[in-house]
Amino acid sequence: MRHFPGAAVPLVLFAAGWLFCAAGHAAEPARKSADAPAARAGQKEAAPQWEGVDKTVIEKYAEAAGRPAREPYINTDQGDLLLFCFLVAGVIAGFIAGYYFRALFPPRPKKTEEKTNV
Amino acid sequence: MRGSRKALLILLGVAVALFPSPAYAMHISESILPGPWAGLWFAVSLPFVLWGLRDIQQRSREKPYTKALVGLVGAAVFIVSCMPIPVPWLGTCSHPCGTGLAAILIGPWATVVVASIALLLQALFLAHGGLSTLGANICSMGVAGAFIGYGVFLVARRVGASFFVAAFLAGLLSDWGTYATTSFELASALCGDNSPWQMFLTILVAFAPTQIPLGVAEGAVGAMACLFIHSRRPELLGNLMEGKRA
Structure with missing residues (x-):
């Protein structure tokens, strides 16, 4: 356990930075919608955020190839x-x-x- | 120092327990692959699983702690491969695989078995992956992830890389290797009349923005875990420390 605490410091900082950025990104759409509700009224609903890459990559290419995923x-x-x-x-x-x-x-x-x- | 370590572990535990949610990433969903391709990947993965079971049995007889280690690693692989991690600048999520670290600890064959069990449970109860695509998912996460991680770790140690760097590279490249294999499986099955290599590259490039940072994170966490095990119970790592097979 001798090396663990020292080496953990950059990891914790990295994780904290990551969470901070994610929280900032998540707050962005809410802030925008609160700022400009009128501008939003005529627009389509925004694409859902935080979808997994299976939706954004795998299923996208599978659907394009005519093989959409079925329900489990x-x-x-x-x-x-x-x-x-x-x-x-x-x-x-x-x-x-x-x-x-x-x-x-x-x-x-x-x-x-x-x-x-x- | 001991208190802060405890607090860190408790914090991580609470974070994992409080935010359980489905993670969708390298798992190929139900019915995406045509029947013959799904069957082919089952056929490819089956010998690895059977050999892995034999390997676990054999090693359990030689080393009594093997079953406990396989249990720990299996549970960790299951949790890690369900854990969605957001990539802030993209607004997407993906998950690490944990098979690189698992291969260092229990060997690549046993890792295929634990990854297969994790993927089967996820396909059955967590709407995550699919039964028809289980073979393909085992090949990408279990087989490719484990053997790439294990191979990279051995080679890195042999060329003189430090333990931390070798474990980091194993985690990083096993993650990227898993997603590259998924891209290959999709491209080979779905390319139709187009070039499979072109489709492979297209899918790989689409994965890249999410998986590059996640691979780095997986490598760093795996290296930290290896350092911890090395300092507490180095015998669990066997001959791997010298760059020889365990």
């Missing part, structure tokens, strides 16, 4: 059901990851405990 066989993409499924999957996977992480990397005994035991 078990379609959980209905309302908040998909959010629920992702949450459950995340909890289960997180539990498994945490369980094995603790088995592989057990916490080190604190120095004070070591001294007391000695």
